[in-house]
Amino acid sequence: MRNWIMLENKETGEKIYLTSKNKRNTPDRLKLTKYSPKLRKRVVFTEAK
Numbered sequence: 102m103r104n105w106i107m108l109e110n111k112e113t114g115e116k117i118y119l120t121s122k123n124k125r126n127t128p129d130r131l132k133l134t135k136y137s138p139k140l141r142k143r144v145v146f147t148e149a150k
Contacts, residue, residue, distance in 0.1 A: 106131065108146035113139045118146055 102125070108118040115137060122131050130148040137144045 107149045108133060108135065109149035110137055110140075110144055110146050112144065113137060115139060115146075116149055122148075 103121045103123050105119060105121050107116050108120060108131070109116045117138075118133075118135055120131075120133070132145055132147050134143050135146045136142070137146075
């Protein structure tokens with residue numbers, strides 16, 4: 102079953118990306134490199150609670 106999750110940047114507190122993940126295949130928190138408009142570069146976004 103796929104669940105919707107919000108990705109958050111810890112440095113700036115941005116929560117601008119929404120994605121889905123399969124909890125059975127990836128039970129850990131997801132980490133993706135995405136573009137941050139505030140920092141104007143690619144940074145790591147992690148799964149928010």
